[in-house]
Amino acid sequence: MSAPPSYYKYHVFFCLNKRDNGEACCADHNAEGAFARCKSQVKAAGLNGPGKVRVNRAGCMDRCAAGPVAVVYPGETWYTYVDDKDIDEIVESHLKNGKVVERLLTPPHLGR
Numbered sequence: 001m002s003a004p005p006s007y008y009k010y011h012v013f014f015c016l017n018k019r020d021n022g023e024a025c026c027a028d029h030n031a032e033g034a035f036a037r038c039k040s041q042v043k044a045a046g047l048n049g050p051g052k053v054r055v056n057r058a059g060c061m062d063r064c065a066a067g068p069v070a071v072v073y074p075g076e077t078w079y080t081y082v083d084d085k086d087i088d089e090i091v092e093s094h095l096k097n098g099k100v101v102e103r104l105l106t107p108p109h110l111g112r
């Protein structure tokens with residue numbers, strides 16, 4: 001039996017976790033701002049919706065040492081970003097044109 005068709009072409013999750021105990025967390029690196037930027041850029045490009053792209057909030061994904069992180073499915077592509085320019089590149093390259101942004105890939109060994 002083959003898998004059913006995907007509801008979204010790309011599903012993106014941003015870790016927005018905040019910790020108040022001084023430990024590393026994505027919220028300390030403007031994760032909310034990056035999430036909002038990604039959503040607005042996806043919408044502006046007309047990429048949002050069924051069969052296209054969905055951008056969602058997520059809690060800690062246990063890769064805090066590499067934070068801030070976002071992950072794109074299918075393919076489980078983990079990104080570590082710094083600023084809006086990085087987010088815009090992920091939207092344009094990966095979500096619009098299907099090309100992974102190699103320079104922003106999260107180092108594979110970094111976990112929590």
Ligand code: FES
Pocket residue numbers: 015016017018024025026027059060061062063064067068069
């Ligand atoms: S706080 Fe973002 S992955 Fe853990």
